[in-house]
Amino acid sequence: MKVSAIAKILGGRVKGDDSIEIESIASFDSATKTDIAFCEGTTCKSTPTKAGCVIATIDSGFESAPAIIFVDKPKFSFAIIANELRNKTKPTSGIHSNSIISDSAVIHTSVSVGSFCTIEAGAKIGAGTTLMPGSYVGADVTIGENCLVYPNVTVGEKCVIGDDVVLYSGVVIGTDGFGYVRDGERIIKFPQIGKVVIGNRVEIGANSCVDRGALSDTEIGDDTKIDNQVQVGHNVSIGRRVLIAAHAGISGSVVIEDDVVIGGKAGLGDHVTIKQGAVLGGGSGVYPGKIVPAGFWAGSPIQQIREFKKKEALIRSLSKHNKEIRTLLSKF
Template identity: 40%
Template sequence: MDISLSLNAVLDRIDYSSFEGELGVRNITGVASLNEAKQGDATFVASSKYIQELKESRASLIVVSKDLEVSPKSGQLILRVDNPSIEIAKLCELISQKMWNRPDPGVHRLADIHPSARIDESATIEAFATIGEGAIVGPGCVVGTGSAIGPACQLGEGCHLSSNVTLERDTIVGKRVRIHAGVVLGSDGFGYEFENGRHRKIPQIGLVNVGDDVEIGANTTIDRGRFGPTRIGEGSKIDNLVQIGHNVAVGKHCILCAQVGIAGSTKLGDYVVMGGRAGASGHIEIGGGAQLSGQCVAYSDLEGGAKYGGAPAIPLVAYQRITVITRRLPELFKRLTRLESQLLGE
């Protein structure tokens, strides 16, 4: 897709404190990394360790931190800012608006809408979407192609559902929630009791409640509660391929990276971060501000405000020391063998 942004549009978007140089092109035509940027592209530098790459970059517009000592080449414009990553993100927002234009409001003729569903006139329902009995779709919502909104579901203002999203019955979604392709909210929790040699299914009659400004990545699944709700707190961001069990309570502004798994009835405080493939067993609490490194697994309660690693989870510094020692085990074993041989020889 062709992108073209005027310099004025860029400058209006970026909060810069000073600039050097002169833009050698009429418009900005893309955003790229230092190595891949070509003439017309914008890029950013947040650290002095990339100075050499910056000197070799062909980018026309470069967003840098205030204290970075660098001068523009001919035809380059440098903008100095507090946080280059955030400012370049603002520019990407402009481009994304052009790449993914909001579709016109209205219900596609190939959508299947239950007569009792309430759809705001400013919402967009795309082809082959299904809206169930008593469902509510709020102002400015977009329900993508092939998505299914079950009975009695509620979508707050400004939600965006990509293609093939499934909301099972009674799911509640707040305002400005973005849900990517293949997500399933409100499927049955994994609940069984062993009786007379068989696994008896426990009906899951709760729901899923998602707060405002949440983003849920592709193919993530969040199970409905056994009785009450499974909750996702306001502002939390969930990556692709995450599994959240029944009656889990995720606090506000949490970060759950790809392949995180959280078993039923576990509670996460606000601002918890779980790295890729981290996990938590059921019926435990992870305190606010806790950070779990990749593949870390919590089997018991964890205090908030601390960093953890390993399985089972231990303080991250201790885990890192153990990792270093573990790598030295072959060498230490050889040394021990030599010492034993020397002692036995005496």
């Protein structure tokens, strides 16, 4: 991709040679003449680089590259171009001869299906999507356009995947939720007949699992990003632009509103509601049924961050106070 084309995508201004061809991204230090890198603030002003193009702010003072694209947010712009370059290196379209495809599946001619994939009856896969080896697409599944499905992903029957979604290796979408009913000593499975509906531009990390709904659907909104090894229970509703870090566990019927951030190893009990804009620190524990307003939260049970810090400081000071108390008691 030429520098001129990159600048047009970013809405930036070029200084230098806009005809340079860029093939890939790289860090500022390791970049070569066919790479694009970025410079934040003035940190790179006097640092040499071999990058063919650098994305920087106009006030960075950076001038030592064959081409510079000036934008307001270099790191964000760099991420945009990284995705554009990745999309240009997709596998060629076609279906590998080792894959098993139902005659009633509808697959766009530009789709790439790797070896040992299975696509069941009634499935629909949109233009530009790639299925890497070993992936399974269940009956009546819909996968949108320009999705990237890494090896050994499972998408269960009737689930709906939007456009530009990335599912990393080992992801399972639409397995049965953990729902049971008890009568004395007998435990039987509650029906799990809902589906999973995933919006556009969602990314789900390796070995994460999203359970199908029991009687209604499990939903994930546009632009949400989920890290590796995250469990999303049945009937969960996750809003837009939500960030969930690794090892988080989200119980059934939880509602997570837009723009929430959930730290690693957080645990959310069933029927919890996390309100828009809330930030939960790593290891947070939210008891069933609790409503968590916007703000910064930490600890288990969860509490506002300022209260959490006060209690942590008090606990750390206990040993000192214990010595003082013992000293006072010894005088009586």
